[in-house]
Amino acid sequence: MSLIVRLLVPLLFGCSLARAENLFTNYDRSNAGLITELVKCVVIDAEGAKWFGGKDQGAMKFDTTWTFFYQFKGDINSDAVKHITVDSNGDVWFAGNQGVSRLSGTLWTNYTFATGLASDNTYHVAQDKDGIYWVATDNGVNRYDGRIWTTFTQFNGLGENWVNYILADRDSVLWFGLKTKGISRYDGTTWQTISWIKGVDKIEVRVICQDLEGNIWVGTRLQGVSKFDGQNWTTYTTADGLVSNNVWGIAIDSAGNKWFATFGGGVSMFDGRRWISYTEKDDGLALNVVNDVAVDRDGTLWFATDNGISTLKPENIKQPPIPTCDINGDRRLNISDAISLILLLRDRPDVVLADYDGDGKGSLADVIWLLKDLRYGNCPPLSASPAGAVPPVRKLNTEDVAYVTGLLHRLELASGEIAEFAAALHALGETPSLPAAFSLEGNVPNPFNPSTTIRYSVPEGKPVRTSLKVFDLRGAQVRTLVETVREPGQYTIFWDGLDDFSRPVPSGVYFYRLQAPEFSATRKMVLLK
Numbered sequence: 001m002s003l004i005v006r007l008l009v010p011l012l013f014g015c016s017l018a019r020a021e022n023l024f025t026n027y028d029r030s031n032a033g034l035i036t037e038l039v040k041c042v043v044i045d046a047e048g049a050k051w052f053g054g055k056d057q058g059a060m061k062f063d064t065t066w067t068f069f070y071q072f073k074g075d076i077n078s079d080a081v082k083h084i085t086v087d088s089n090g091d092v093w094f095a096g097n098q099g100v101s102r103l104s105g106t107l108w109t110n111y112t113f114a115t116g117l118a119s120d121n122t123y124h125v126a127q128d129k130d131g132i133y134w135v136a137t138d139n140g141v142n143r144y145d146g147r148i149w150t151t152f153t154q155f156n157g158l159g160e161n162w163v164n165y166i167l168a169d170r171d172s173v174l175w176f177g178l179k180t181k182g183i184s185r186y187d188g189t190t191w192q193t194i195s196w197i198k199g200v201d202k203i204e205v206r207v208i209c210q211d212l213e214g215n216i217w218v219g220t221r222l223q224g225v226s227k228f229d230g231q232n233w234t235t236y237t238t239a240d241g242l243v244s245n246n247v248w249g250i251a252i253d254s255a256g257n258k259w260f261a262t263f264g265g266g267v268s269m270f271d272g273r274r275w276i277s278y279t280e281k282d283d284g285l286a287l288n289v290v291n292d293v294a295v296d297r298d299g300t301l302w303f304a305t306d307n308g309i310s311t312l313k314p315e316n317i318k319q320p321p322i323p324t325c326d327i328n329g330d331r332r333l334n335i336s337d338a339i340s341l342i343l344l345l346r347d348r349p350d351v352v353l354a355d356y357d358g359d360g361k362g363s364l365a366d367v368i369w370l371l372k373d374l375r376y377g378n379c380p381p382l383s384a385s386p387a388g389a390v391p392p393v394r395k396l397n398t399e400d401v402a403y404v405t406g407l408l409h410r411l412e413l414a415s416g417e418i419a420e421f422a423a424a425l426h427a428l429g430e431t432p433s434l435p436a437a438f439s440l441e442g443n444v445p446n447p448f449n450p451s452t453t454i455r456y457s458v459p460e461g462k463p464v465r466t467s468l469k470v471f472d473l474r475g476a477q478v479r480t481l482v483e484t485v486r487e488p489g490q491y492t493i494f495w496d497g498l499d500d501f502s503r504p505v506p507s508g509v510y511f512y513r514l515q516a517p518e519f520s521a522t523r524k525m526v527l528l529k
Helices: 335-347 364-376 400-409 417-428
Strands: 025-027 039-044 050-056 057-064 066-069 081-086 092-096 099-105 107-111 122-127 134-139 140-144 150-152 163-168 173-179 181-184 191-194 206-211 216-220 224-228 233-236 248-253 258-262 265-272 275-277 288-296 299-304 308-312 452-459 464-471 476-486 489-495 508-514 519-527
Touching: 039 081, 039 308, 050 092, 050 417, 092 134, 099 122, 122 181, 134 163, 134 173, 140 163, 163 206, 173 206, 206 248, 216 248, 258 299, 265 288, 335 364, 335 400, 335 417, 400 417, 400 452, 400 489, 452 464, 452 508, 476 489, 476 508
Parallel strands: 039 288, 081 122, 122 163, 248 288
Antiparallel strands: 025 308, 039 050, 039 299, 050 057, 057 066, 081 092, 092 099, 092 122, 099 107, 122 134, 134 140, 140 150, 163 173, 173 181, 181 191, 206 216, 216 224, 224 233, 248 258, 258 265, 258 288, 265 275, 288 299, 299 308, 452 489, 464 476, 464 508, 508 519
């Protein structure tokens, strides 16, 4: 009989996640005198002042008081402000539908098509680390060095002319968010246009951000948010926990949490493991149409919405529940808890009791996160899970040991943890009697994809040289699994579907042969991909 762990949901969690109303403080015309409640963007300067762009009523600044900027006063050249950027000198740039305005102290300068812009319809201004300005328009991108305007279009490298957003990353590589064709990337020499979501013809990029680890995050219309780690793209959608697939704004707080402003869904926070959402109905957000987000030096989050401005203080941020790491209830935190969770997921796949990754499902990903929590000391204190909540672990049978062993290659184990697993399995396993004869058992599972386990026995007596190899239908050797001297006992070997050169083998029929002095046996297995 295999291990069954009975867990009660309330006892698994060190804390609970309760619904709370009015987590936000909201500002609108009635309580703050805003010139408009249709707030499209927010940015925070080095002094801590907050700057907001209105859809059609100008711009606003808040430090200890409010200051308003209008076109009719001769301030900005457009009351429709799409994005605001603060440069390294503290100058403030406003992108709108009648060009770009720059505020330097009290001096306003306006730039238009007549002075060198590719178009008066501008969307964003970025500054690279060399102090060069880049302007996104619907007719290409402008480069401005303070004297000369240069235009880039689809005819000299840009993927398409309509550009919504620009990121100059820490290496001064430029990322241009396009209207329909994903991203154009420019390193100063080479242009590359990237469309990373398979099966999607049009990718509209609305925002690009770089996190503390250097990853690039891209918010899109309809396709969620994607992360590029320098090699691979990972896309997150509502299926993963994102509150809406329309991501208009991204901010990274000091803890590395990612905050996503979405159109129609509210706000999502992602800590790298779990998704937490904030909405108008449940949490007091001003409106679920959130256009932008910024975080100030105190950790307060500022959200630009179509119904004014919302702020979320650090003390009001919802804390996701973290399950206890003491899965087996022995009042110790170690590899044995991961073994218990693996077997729990095998025996009770329909019950989600230890959701470490916050996706609402029980899977091997939860075991991986449990191992990370154990490795880095992120587990809640044992006092959070009462003693005796779970019955003690009994001895594991050979079926349990084989099952856990067969999964080790998928657990992203750190150096030394394989040995810890082996020691824990030995300590928890039943002590079998020595076999009387050689045997080679059928692999489990069979058919399989992508891996399987093979059990064999070496009889009581002296150690013998043992060989276990895999062959294809033609008799060609595919993989050597064992080629060594074995002590008497029962053995479980894992085959990961790779050949001797670590290449995946194709679907088909394979044979595995055990050879020892005066013994040879062969069995058949089927790989189905």
